[in-house]
Amino acid sequence: MKKIFYSILTCLLISCGSEKKSNNEVNLYSQRHYSVDKLQYENFEKLTGIKVNVIKANADELIERLKNEGENSPADLFVTVDAGKLYKAADMGLLQKISSNVINSNVSEKLKDVNGFWIPITYRARILVYSNERVSEDDLSTYEDLTNEKWRGKILVRSSSNAYNQALMSSIVANNGAEKSIEWSKGLVQNFARDPKGSDRDQVKAIAAGQGDIAIVNSYYIGLLLNSEKEEELNAGKAVKVFFPNQGENQRGSHINISGIGLAKNSPNKENAIKLMEYLTSKAGQETYVNNSYEYPANPNVSPSEIVKSWGEFKIDPLDLNMLGQFREQAIRIFDETGWK
Amino acid sequence: MEIKRIFKLENKSWVLGSVIVAILVLLPILFLIRGLLKIEESDLIYLLNTILLEYTLNTFYLIFITSLFSLFFGIIPAWYISKYRFYGRSFFDITLYLPLAIPSYIMAFTYSDILSFTGPMQSFLRTHFNEISNIFNLDYLQIEVLGIILALALYPYIYSASRISFSLIGVNYINLSKNLGLSKLKSFYKIFIPLSKPAILSGLFLVIMEVLNEYGAVKYFGVNTYTSGIFRAWFSMNNIGTAIQLSIILLIVVLSLFYLEKLMNAKSKFNYSVNSKRQNLRDLKKKKLLLVYSVCSIPVFFGFFIPLGFIINNVILTYFEIDFNQLYELVFNSIKVSTIASILIIIIALLFLFIEKISKNKINHVISQLISLGYALPGAVIGLSLILMVTSFNKMFTSLSIIGSFYLLIYAYVIRFLAVGKSPIKSSLDKHPDSYTDTAKNLGLSPMMQLKKIYLPINKFALITAFIVTFIDLMKELPITLILRPFNFDTLGTQTYEYAIEEMIPLSSIYSLSIIIISSVMLLFLKNIINKQINVPRG
Numbered sequence: 001m002k003k004i005f006y007s008i009l010t011c012l013l014i015s016c017g018s019e020k021k022s023n024n025e026v027n028l029y030s031q032r033h034y035s036v037d038k039l040q041y042e043n044f045e046k047l048t049g050i051k052v053n054v055i056k057a058n059a060d061e062l063i064e065r066l067k068n069e070g071e072n073s074p075a076d077l078f079v080t081v082d083a084g085k086l087y088k089a090a091d092m093g094l095l096q097k098i099s100s101n102v103i104n105s106n107v108s109e110k111l112k113d114v115n116g117f118w119i120p121i122t123y124r125a126r127i128l129v130y131s132n133e134r135v136s137e138d139d140l141s142t143y144e145d146l147t148n149e150k151w152r153g154k155i156l157v158r159s160s161s162n163a164y165n166q167a168l169m170s171s172i173v174a175n176n177g178a179e180k181s182i183e184w185s186k187g188l189v190q191n192f193a194r195d196p197k198g199s200d201r202d203q204v205k206a207i208a209a210g211q212g213d214i215a216i217v218n219s220y221y222i223g224l225l226l227n228s229e230k231e232e233e234l235n236a237g238k239a240v241k242v243f244f245p246n247q248g249e250n251q252r253g254s255h256i257n258i259s260g261i262g263l264a265k266n267s268p269n270k271e272n273a274i275k276l277m278e279y280l281t282s283k284a285g286q287e288t289y290v291n292n293s294y295e296y297p298a299n300p301n302v303s304p305s306e307i308v309k310s311w312g313e314f315k316i317d318p319l320d321l322n323m324l325g326q327f328r329e330q331a332i333r334i335f336d337e338t339g340w341k
Numbered sequence: 342m343e344i345k346r347i348f349k350l351e352n353k354s355w356v357l358g359s360v361i362v363a364i365l366v367l368l369p370i371l372f373l374i375r376g377l378l379k380i381e382e383s384d385l386i387y388l389l390n391t392i393l394l395e396y397t398l399n400t401f402y403l404i405f406i407t408s409l410f411s412l413f414f415g416i417i418p419a420w421y422i423s424k425y426r427f428y429g430r431s432f433f434d435i436t437l438y439l440p441l442a443i444p445s446y447i448m449a450f451t452y453s454d455i456l457s458f459t460g461p462m463q464s465f466l467r468t469h470f471n472e473i474s475n476i477f478n479l480d481y482l483q484i485e486v487l488g489i490i491l492a493l494a495l496y497p498y499i500y501s502a503s504r505i506s507f508s509l510i511g512v513n514y515i516n517l518s519k520n521l522g523l524s525k526l527k528s529f530y531k532i533f534i535p536l537s538k539p540a541i542l543s544g545l546f547l548v549i550m551e552v553l554n555e556y557g558a559v560k561y562f563g564v565n566t567y568t569s570g571i572f573r574a575w576f577s578m579n580n581i582g583t584a585i586q587l588s589i590i591l592l593i594v595v596l597s598l599f600y601l602e603k604l605m606n607a608k609s610k611f612n613y614s615v616n617s618k619r620q621n622l623r624d625l626k627k628k629k630l631l632l633v634y635s636v637c638s639i640p641v642f643f644g645f646f647i648p649l650g651f652i653i654n655n656v657i658l659t660y661f662e663i664d665f666n667q668l669y670e671l672v673f674n675s676i677k678v679s680t681i682a683s684i685l686i687i688i689i690a691l692l693f694l695f696i697e698k699i700s701k702n703k704i705n706h707v708i709s710q711l712i713s714l715g716y717a718l719p720g721a722v723i724g725l726s727l728i729l730m731v732t733s734f735n736k737m738f739t740s741l742s743i744i745g746s747f748y749l750l751i752y753a754y755v756i757r758f759l760a761v762g763k764s765p766i767k768s769s770l771d772k773h774p775d776s777y778t779d780t781a782k783n784l785g786l787s788p789m790m791q792l793k794k795i796y797l798p799i800n801k802f803a804l805i806t807a808f809i810v811t812f813i814d815l816m817k818e819l820p821i822t823l824i825l826r827p828f829n830f831d832t833l834g835t836q837t838y839e840y841a842i843e844e845m846i847p848l849s850s851i852y853s854l855s856i857i858i859i860s861s862v863m864l865l866f867l868k869n870i871i872n873k874q875i876n877v878p879r880g
Contacts, residue, residue: 027828033839035848053828056839060576061824064725068732074828088579159563161573197482197563201844202457209458209478221844229658229847232459332577336391341565 025051026272029066030079031059032259036292043288044279050272059085059163066094071266076273078262082163083118084170086262087325090117095262100274106281108300111258114320120258121280122295125219125314126168127254129240131207135214142246143172143255146214147187155188156203156212159196160335164218164257167324169331171255174323178330185338196341201225201233208236215240223294223307244314253315257324259295355788356705359696362689363708366756369726370592370714376585376729384574384583393570399484400566403559404552406488407495411548414492414640415499416541420529421633423507423875426622433637434504435868438497440644442860444817444834445494445551447853449558450841451648452490456481461651487562491555493644495548500640501871502544506537508875542602543764549598553591554719556820557838567591568719581725588722595717649857655850663851667836672855675832678747678822679815682754683808686762689755690807694763694770695796699778699788709763716760720820723757727825746827753821762811769803770796802870809867813860 030037033056041052055062059080066073066089078095080086089095090113097116111120128140139150146155158165173181193212203215204225225237244254261280267273279285286302289295296304303309334340421427422434440448454460458478466474510533518528534541552566559566565573571591575584625633656663693712697705715723727749781791797804819834826835833852840849 034843055826055828055830056835057823057826058576060579061721061724064581065728065824068728070732159560159565161560161565161569161577166577194480195563198453198561199842199844202453202482205458206480209463211480224844230459232464236459329578332573333387333391341563 024049024272025053026269026276027074027076028052028054028079029062029075029077029264030054030056031062031081031085032056032079034293036289039292040280040285040288043284044276047279048272048275050275052276060088063089063092063094066264067092073264073266074268075264076267076269077276078264079121079259080262081257081259082167082324083113083120083258083260083321084163084167084325084328086113086118086260087322088328089262090115090322091325094265096265096267098263098274098277100278102278103274103281106278106286107298110316110318111298111321113260113322115322118260118262119277119281120260120298121285122289122293122298123256123258124295125244125254125256125316126164126216127219128214128243128245129204129207129217129222130214130243131210132239132241137241137243140214140243140245141248142251143168143216144176144184144246146216147184147191151191151214153191153193154213155191156193156206156215157188157196158198158200158203160332160340164200165216165340166328166331166335167257168216168255169334170324170327171317171319173327173330173334174319175252175317178334181331182334182338185334185340189338189340204240205233205236208239219296219308219311220294223305226307227294242311244311246317247315251315252319253317255317255319256296258298258321355696356700356702359693359705359708362692363712365752366689366712366759367714369723369730369753369756370718372730372733373585373588373718373722373726376582376726377589379582382580382582383586384578384580385586388570388574388583388587392565392573396565396567396570399564400553400568403484403488403491403564403566404549406485407491407552408545408548410489410492411496411499412541412545414496414644415544416503416534418637418640419500419503419507420533421625421637423504424623425625425633427625427630427633429634429637433641434872435865436641436645437500437504437637438864438868439861440494440640441497441813442857442864443494443645443648444819444837444853444856445491445555446557446561446819447652447837447841447856448494448644448648449487449490449561450846451651452486453482453561454846455647455651456486482562484562484564487558487564491552491558492548493640495551496640496644498547498551499541499544502540503537505871505875506540507533510536538605542605543768546598546602547761550595550716553595553717556719556721557842571719571722575725584722584725588718591719592714592717596714599713599717649854652850652854652857655847656854659847659850662848667831668851668855671831671833671836671852672859674830675816675834675856676859678751678754678832679812682751682758682815683762683811685751686755686759686811687766687804687807690759690763690766691792691796691800691804694767695788695792698770698775698796699791713760713763715756716758718757720753720757720818721824723753724821724824727753727756750822750825750827753825754815754818757818757821758811758814761814762807765803765806765810766800769800773799802874805870806867809863809870813863816856816860 041054045051059082062078063085066075066078069075078086078089086095095117098119099116103119107120111123113119130137130140160166160169169181169185172184176184193206198206200217200221201224203212203217204222206212207215219242222237222240222242225233228234228237246252246254261277263270263273281299283299283302286297286299290297290302290305290308294305294308296308418433418437422430422437455462457463463474463477466477514532514536515528518532523531553568555566556568556572559569567587568591571584571587574580574587693705693709697709718726731749777795778791781795786794817834819838822832822835823838833856837849837852837856840846840852
């Protein structure tokens with residue numbers, strides 16, 4: 001008995017130490033953890049023989065890890081679902097500039113980092129969905145209009161600790177200034193149907209349940225809901241329609257955010273890292289994204305999935321996406337001061 | 342004379358060894374405190390002025406609700422099962438432990454799905470009883486609902502503590518209560534509850550700690566607690582200094598709680614008079630049967646079978662999307678790290694407690710208290726403190742990168758869960774009189790021999806219990822694994838969480854189901870051990 005116990009323990013301990021090391025690899029610190037990512041990395045490995053190693057965690061934790069590891073960091077690439085976090089990493093001096101003509105020609109001009117520290121791979125819009133029974137499309141116009149008295153008790157949105165809401169608020173601050181943003185937040189809080197809670201999907205369900213009429217959600221989640229395994233969830237998805245705000249002639253367009261990649265300052269496998277970014281933004285890589293998720297492709301030559309396409313084209317807020325990081329702290333303070341929980 | 346000297350010397354080396362291990366365990370926390378000194382600007386005042394009060398009040402309220410329901414779900418079934426004989430008693434005695442196998446955040450996600458507008462309950466009502474379906478169309482994401490859900494996941498801590506205690510209280514006390522002419526209800530309040538207070542309080546302490554550390558579920562329910570405040574300062578406001586300050590405040594509060602519990606327990610120190618006869622199980626009156634069945638089945642069904650059924654249904658729905666190779670790998674990973682860390686934790690905990698016992702000096706007593714500190718910190722903060730520590734060492738010896746190695750991950754687990762493994766061993770050791778040590782000394786046994794010949798055998802059950810409890814906690818562990826894990830390393834917990842936060846609950850189900858199955862099997866073992874200890878005579 002004892003012998004068995006000891007031998008099991010030894011085996012376990014040994015198995016901990018013996019991580020296979022290969023030289024032809026690229027190391028990712030990633031906030032993304034969708035099934036499509038795994039598929040992408042497998043495809044890339046098949047194509048190039050370069051092994052993709054991934055650590056998945058919260059973006060801020062990964063930044064902390066990067067910062068503390070400094071020169072010893074094994075990380076080559078930092079992958080996020082928020083331009084704000086890429087800005088933060090670049091701002092802390094954790095990234096280096098990316099120069100690749102291939103990537104440059106792959107991705108859409110509008111989505112690029114003006115400073116060249118990160119590249120976009122996909123993007124998503126933070127849009128409105130509304131009850132197709134109780135709201136008419138003509139009544140909807142802009143994010144700003146959501147504070148209108150007619151929406152008292154009708155607005156649904158998740159908590160302010162959510163990064164997508166923080167990015168949205170940052171974009172409002174960047175576009176309209178702090179004062180107007182405070183007013184906006186106050187007005188919106190007044191119009192809340194309930195305290196912010198749940199996921200984006202839950203906001204849509206709450207519309208179906210009649211607890212509110214309009215929800216602020218990411219486009220991505222509507223796609224998920226419309227492809228649910230459960231009939232009841234499909235019905236909830238069908239009870240709402242999608243609306244892209246701020247599309248008017250003099251209006252700035254809908255708020256978007258990218259999922260993107262930064263090149264770590266001390267990247268030990270820089271060449272492989274660039275290769276991976278080139279692959280992910282290539283036509284093949286981008287098609288894998290749109291076929292397996294509901295994100296918009298960063299490569300303008302690839303069109304999004306059928307469901308996403310059916311919502312139509314829309315005007316994008318041209319704001320420099322680095323602002324989403326730069327105004328983050330101010331956005332949080334506005335949330336706290338105006339009672340957006 | 343000669344023997345005595347050697348003994349003393351050996352003792353010293355044991356003490357020295359324990360001090361070194363203690364330093365290793367406490368070092369990351371010291372680095373956290375060191376971080377406190379380096380804070381340049383703090384948002385603490387800002388947080389105090391805006392959200393911190395609300396967050397703190399929410400925390401107290403949530404703790405209150407969870408504690409209340411945990412006590413209700415735990416104590417009453419434990420009472421009936423320890424004292425009465427009724428049909429189905431053994432079934433409940435086994436299953437009442439099982440909700441512990443379900444991580445609390447999975448419980449929360451599952452229930453919010455079950456209760457939601459598109460969930461089975463409301464859809465059923467809409468199809469069959471459309472008239473009344475509106476009554477149940479409510480917003481269930483409320484702090485009170487969350488409190489009850491957490492209680493369903495956590496009450497087994499209280500159940501197991503009171504179950505053991507109630508069963509061990511000897512027949513003398515029952516006779517006493519009879520002689521005093523106390524009614525059954527009165528003897529429950531006047532005798533059993535006070536006598537079991539230390540056990541119940543220690544269970545309640547674990548419940549409170551779990552609520553304090555809860556992050557995923559509270560975030561989902563939109564309930565901001567103190568721990569959410571720590572993460573708000575760290576992640577959203579980008580101010581690690583403030584996050585550390587908040588963590589240290591939490592640490593101090595928990596320490597005071599800890600001492601409060603100790604103080605209260607010290608007052609009511611009591612020995613389950615080992616020699617007094619155990620009482621026999623009594624028959625239950627027919628009219629009470631219904632009541633007993635409902636108090637026993639509510640926690641079991643709502644805490645285990647309903648969420649389990651829902652999860653299994655999800656697994657069936659997504660069966661063809663399951664990647665079994667990956668599943669096996671994750672099962673192996675989870676079992677591997679949980680086993681290694683649990684064994685280490687037990688060895689270390691036993692070492693400290695044993696040395697405290699044989700050396701009887703103050704330092705060791707204090708050390709053995711201090712090493713439990715890690716349990717008071719949220720997992721992510723422990724991860725952070727380890728990163729801070731390792732990197733400042735790395736600056737000294739720049740060669741190797743320790744972050745992202747298994748050793749660091751397991752190191753973090755040990756710090757976080759040492760208290761969990763320590764507690765069953767400690768209560769077992771406390772039951773044995775000091776005379777064992779003295780006798781052993783007189784017989785000239787070295788500390789090693791004492792450990793081998795006396796303490797290991799007589800605490801065998803406690804050691805196995807400690808292993809199982811720690812193992813289950815590690816199976817469910819999430820934040821430390823997320824922040825410290827090596828490349829390409831997933832556990833069942835991380836995979837469940839990744840799908841769940843991306844709102845793909847059905848796909849996460851096979852992984853949570855695996856956690857539940859493995860933990861349930863371990864709990865069944867635990868149940869067996871507990872029964873051997875209580876050794877309730879049947880009939």
